[in-house]
Amino acid sequence: MKKKALPIVAAAVVAALALATWASPHWQLYQMRAAVEARDAQALSRYVDFPKLRESVKVQVMRRLGAAGALAESRSNPFADFGRRMALAVIDPVVDAAVSPEGVAAMLEAGDIRVQSRPEAPSQQAGEAPREKLNYDVSYRSWNQVLVERADGGGVAFVLDRHGLWSWKLAGVELRED
Known part of the structure; x- marks a missing residue:
């Protein structure tokens, strides 16, 4: 009897571990959403890799501004290199403002990149209906990476x-190609 139960228990343990591994990004997103709703930027900071996020936002903004082509041209044209450096000088402070604990909270709350930080007090007026929560879809890209997109297809993908x-x-x- 015990020999028959051992494979069943082992299969159940493996299935539970696989389910927990698959559901882990969903749980992490739930914790991030709870930190955003509680307006707890410090708690949210535990779930953000700020250096990687800053670099990603800079690359996306530079690509959107068309500066990616200027990078290849800057090797042969000193004016293109000067223009790229000027663009980075303008973009860096904006990205640093957007990719702060408060800025990330605003991004996740809106489902889009926001430069200004959100107000500390809720903007909901007395008698006004509560703001609708955004729904997100989570899809695996690989074992080590998932893409989180707004269910309505708008905003940015995280x-x-x-x-x-x-x-x-x-x-x-990832900025949308609107």
């Missing part, structure tokens, strides 16, 4: 990278 077996951190964004 990229979560695996940190350990069941832990994930926000490490990038």
